[in-house]
Amino acid sequence: MGPKRCAVASEESLMRIFTVPEAPGSTLSKIEQEISHNLAGFLNENIAAVEKPLHEIEKDFQSASIPEEPTFVSDYAQDIMEQLVAHSVHTASPSFIGHMTSALPHFLLPLSKLMVGLNQNLVKIETSKAFTPLERQVLGMMHHLTYGQSETFYQKWMHSAKNALGAFCSGGTVANITALWIARNRLLKADGDFKGISSQGMFAAMMHYGYKGLAVLVSERGHYSLGKAADVLGIGRDNFIAIGTDKNNKVDMVAMREKALELESQGIKVMAIVGVAGTTETGNIDPLNDMAQLCEELNCHFHVDAAWGGATLLSNTYRHLLSGIEKADSVTIDAHKQMYVPMGAGIVLFKDPAATDVIEHHAEYILRKGSKDLGSHTLEGSRPGMAMLVHACLQVIGRKGYEMLIDQSIEKAQYFADLITKQEDFELISQPELCLLTYRYVPKAIKGALEHADEQEKLDIYAALNRLTASMQKRQRETGRSFVSRTRLTPEQYDNQPTVVFRVVLANPLTSYQMLNDILEEQREMAQHDPIMKKYLSKYL
């Protein structure tokens, strides 16, 4: 981006940006007013519908030199409207049903501005004051939602200096890492002369405890952040063992138990088992009660990654689907997914308020012992006051409000699943358990051809359908009217072969049933003109 006019760096103009607010008629103020008065309209009008190729967009972001001279705010605002906003993604669009971002409640916009204006740092009381008890309350509320302990329990622990019922994180990845960090440090704790893994490290810990290795078991549908956690924590990705799933994408408990016993018989300690409560790809929930039982037998940490599905606990209609989550030692829930909070609000909860003892840390100038500084048991240090936005949503939407939203989303997914099933030329791949499902486009003639195909023909058709699905998904995104994502599964009906599918998440309250009909229409239309269709599949039609 290049400034159109050169402002001049002077002390006076510099002071102005810290003291004089944007004038009401300025470009940036006008943009802000549009956002305030009609966010959906602003996004619809300013985000270009048709996708510009990435290499074209990159041309506006080529210079690696920081400009010497300042730019006028109005010029900058103009530039980013054209070069950035126009080519951003309309994540709030009701036809954008491919990922976990959704529309935001409007009251969060002014509140976000308040949050930024206050610029609190939650690492310590001295820079956050009332935000600290607020964050502790939000953690208490989410803990109560998950574990349902008594009022006495929360009165005792919620604001306790020595304890934490959870930790706010930038997202689910840091939440999962934090949970497994605690699991690791609790397993390899101080013992006799050994001062614990926190002090002496993994190598000394393994020598002391005499384990031949550590392992973490999780469904093959586990989120990729768990692999990252295994890497970062020194466990190793190969020791993060993926267990197969049944046809409903739930972990196979027989296989998991067998694997666990096999590992333990080899001297490899199962450090933790991770249950997935809402897999990223199919939205299914592992058998949490059975997993809790196995963890108890193995005496290992039970973590539930409910980053996406955790919000379902807010619905009394559907929270039974997560039964067993209350037995988990730790639980990840992302408020920026189904809780409608903007990006950057991950939460990890700990059943035992003393769980964080093994990761507690202090410093001379902050986080002094006995202080209530939140930073003494978070992986991150300085952090913004995102907890306020979660707090606001819990109050303004209320549990019943969330219940309505969640129930609607699940029912919408059921509707869409039925709709897909009724089409001759579509195929539902995974049934929605929550509001996430997968499907693909398969013309009736191809379905017929598959029934009579020999082994090689089948594989050829599978390959062509995969290419077709990927091609359609890409083109639909580029066309810009709607967006579904795609992933690769290994469903039974495709002989467990790698199968590319469309993936939709129906959490946006503004997505109408009509839009779902339209999306199928659009895809059907697109398929007719897809070059992959013509090249590889027309012979079967």
Added chain:
Amino acid sequence: MGPKRCAVASEESLMRIFTVPEAPGSTLSKIEQEISHNLAGFLNENIAAVEKPLHEIEKDFQSASIPEEPTFVSDYAQDIMEQLVAHSVHTASPSFIGHMTSALPHFLLPLSKLMVGLNQNLVKIETSKAFTPLERQVLGMMHHLTYGQSETFYQKWMHSAKNALGAFCSGGTVANITALWIARNRLLKADGDFKGISSQGMFAAMMHYGYKGLAVLVSERGHYSLGKAADVLGIGRDNFIAIGTDKNNKVDMVAMREKALELESQGIKVMAIVGVAGTTETGNIDPLNDMAQLCEELNCHFHVDAAWGGATLLSNTYRHLLSGIEKADSVTIDAHKQMYVPMGAGIVLFKDPAATDVIEHHAEYILRKGSKDLGSHTLEGSRPGMAMLVHACLQVIGRKGYEMLIDQSIEKAQYFADLITKQEDFELISQPELCLLTYRYVPKAIKGALEHADEQEKLDIYAALNRLTASMQKRQRETGRSFVSRTRLTPEQYDNQPTVVFRVVLANPLTSYQMLNDILEEQREMAQHDPIMKKYLSKYL
């Protein structure tokens, strides 16, 4: 917090929060307008001057039950003004010179709102589009600022799918962890049958390479996040070895070299050396050139934690103070410190664009190989578009604007240091190298008494002065007119005994010289009435 009136959860009211903006006359809109028109006034008027005790504030955040029924936004807005905003911390106040948060440029407020409204997720192109090249450009600019490579270099690497010149992080802690994660994985890389620590974990890595241990060396003034990194990464806090500093709080290179050689002779591999460029407690910069030299000799990773001081590179007047930083393999810089960006903008830079190869990861539904998704080499997953705010500041303030701000801050610190030195009853403890200094209140009579005191008397006076400093700092904070922080150092003039000191950071452009005079006056006045003064020190007066 309790709602005053109960709203009713209905489908209609729920849809309204997603579709109908806040009415211009609503409580929340009025709050927002105040913030827009006069942020400083809003903060001054709404944040209570006199501190309310934490246990009093906690009373408003007691319930662990999520309210069943929704609350009206206007009621909620009213509540948080009284219960949260009133008891937050005025981090932007020019007399709040105790921490690294400062005033924000006004244009960042509407831009933050735009960022939230767009709600992009930087983990992948599909949910961030133009924000991805923008973030890559910001990383390129910061890389160029630090390493000053050629234009060809940036044209080649800045937007390369396989590479990353750095990573945006929620803060300096994640930045430091990322840097040391890379250092660890590069050291313990795949080799023959061994697939690398990323795959096989720390224990297998140590067995393969035959090291007896790993160590990281850093000055005793290193940030506490480095200890956390050592813990998380499985290295162990005890193997994070603190090296003493000279009287200027710079690491003692003789001691560091000796320690490194001693460790290596014991079969303990020095994995990394961390240079501090702006220590959190005293603001001093380690001898980076000498450290780079030692790292080369040891063939180990050189990381520079310039979370706070890195912005000094923007000043041609003072960037020479960080000479040698361009030799670092990785550098942490927090834009939310001296770059005046709101909380949540950490950056880690890598000299070698291929550095992230050892932490690269992929998944089926995103971060596919060959994609330019930023999430394939960040520790975090989903992340907001904070890079936009850094981008905006770099353009609107410009390098020269930053230079003015940084030069002014450093000169202000020099002024304050001189002012303190001139006072009979204050004592400068650490000279400012950047805009951070430490000092304490020591009445002239006590200075005199110390000259003639025997060993025991000295220790008694030291202890009393420590208590006095802590007491004064606490009371000044509670009084609410101004704020300095405190830490504990071991300065020569106090026989290297633990010494509690006031710590000030002078990065707020609105802090005037007069305010610095006033702060000393306030402290002098406070000291007269301090109970510690009366109880333990009056006999010397």
